[in-house]
Amino acid sequence: MPKQKTRRAAAKRFKIMANGRIKCGKAGKRHLLSGKTTKRKRQMREPGVVPAGLQKMVHEQLPYG
Numbered sequence: 001m002p003k004q005k006t007r008r009a010a011a012k013r014f015k016i017m018a019n020g021r022i023k024c025g026k027a028g029k030r031h032l033l034s035g036k037t038t039k040r041k042r043q044m045r046e047p048g049v050v051p052a053g054l055q056k057m058v059h060e061q062l063p064y065g
Contacts, residue, residue: 007061
């Protein structure tokens with residue numbers, strides 16, 4: 001059976017942590033930042049975690065995880 005390929009787009013956006021959860025960036029930090037509070041922009045810097053309902057989909061795209 002051939003090896004499973006990694007979805008390169010997913011590999012650039014997600015990282016699998018040691019506990020099995022998936023780390024991702026947060027949306028909303030690209031433009032229209034003047035209307036957002038400093039606290040909100042600061043919190044968007046920290047990595048988010050993929051919700052439980054979507055983890056299976058991301059794991060299928062990243063066979064090494």
